[in-house]
Amino acid sequence: MLTIDENLCTPVHSEGSTTAAALNEFAMSLLSGGHINLSVARHFQIPAAGSFVVVATAFSSPDVATTDRPTVVPDAWLADIRRCLAAECGFPVPALLGPTHATILIPGSSVLGRRIGDIHPLLCAAARHAITAVAIESENESISAAAETAHELLDVAIRLRKKSRLYSMDQLALEYQITRPGPGRDRLVSVLEPLEEYPELIQTLAEFVSQGFDRQRSARRLCVHVNTIDYRMRRISSLTGLPVSHGTRWRLFAALTARAFVRGEHCQRGSADIPAVADGPEY
Structure with missing residues (x-):
């Protein structure tokens, strides 16, 4: 199962600028349950009040993947993702961008935060690949828990070979509950x-x-x-x-x-003996 520590903190070496480092530190503080760094928020004009939309992202397409190796997004394209997010929001967006997964924090009061559905085509274009993502809105003090839940839901979507798109908790809640160990x-x-x-x-x-x-x-x-x-x-x-x-x-x-x-824990994703699981039957 994906965890922030294991998969989401991979440094992006080509983004070794002061801006990227500051945004990474800002995001890590929120994702680890810390307080908002107001000096960084004010410097980059990041809205710090209210909520954030946590977007857990996998740079892979489960509906077309035929290998157990995740898609690796080059550093230059990760930098493009940062630029696209900044252009859309009007300020640099705090995000942990790794070669295979990402955790993006979109202020809920921002233009993109109010129409979060637009982030999927934006990310697909910048990453040059279909992506699967889960978005959960959270108050600042609950961002760490929201990120964990978002990545657990993302794991469900990937293992069940759901279509590459942006999902919400409501859209995966049933599958999430069914797949809990026990x-x-x-x-x-x-x-x-x-x-x-x-x-x-x-x-x-x-x-x-x-x-x-x-x-x-x-x-x-x-x-x-x-x-x-x-x-x-x-x-x-x-x-x-x-x-x-x-x-x-x-x-x-x-x-x-x-x-x-x-x-999905044991077999390679896309294997013929793991059919994609559709949405639940209608009532």
């Missing part, structure tokens, strides 16, 4: 253990759930006949003892989510 998650993972020898059944079930239990759409997506979908559903029910129906849709979604998250 006996509940262990039980959910065990539901699909009888299918481990049959990757085509796992893939079919994941597609069936993501298509709202629609046989026709699932068959088209998998390029098979509808009768094949029916046969595989019967095999899944027989092996797991769980009927594949609307009545079990949430349990099946939860089991697929827990399995994908746990296997």
Whole structure:
């Protein structure tokens, strides 16, 4: 799991200017639970009152990645990210920018803070790559906890191979809760253990759930006949003892989510036996 200490404090050597160093120190102070350095905030005209939007970012695209190596963004492009953020906000933005991940602190009262959705295309353009990010707004005294939660949510999005976009807590809260360690998650993972020898059944079930239990759409997506979908559903029910129906849709979604998250710890991202997990079924 990503942590600030291990992944987010990698120094950006080409940004070794006084400005970058001061902004890094400012961000580190907030992320470690310290107080705002008013002298730095006033010098750079960073709004210090109110809240910050914490943006946890991964410079990788889980929906297209085929390797377990994270995308590495060159130092020059990281400098471009700083410049783009400053241009958008009207002042230098405190941020820890590493070659694979970043933590960006956007003042909530700023133009970008009020329309945080605009940060995703801005970051994609500056990084020259699709990115996945999570944004959480927090009061100053809670920034450290918000950053930890944001990166935990980011980890969920990456392991579940969610689409590259900007997410909020509301959009990942269900998956986040399902994937927390404990006996509940262990039980959910065990539901699909009888299918481990049959990757085509796992893939079919994941597609069936993501298509709202629609046989026709699932068959088209998998390029098979509808009768094949029916046969595989019967095999899944027989092996797991769980009927594949609307009545079990949430349990099946939860089991697929827990399995994908746990296997993401051990298998390379993008592996064929870890299907991307779609959003939960509709009520």
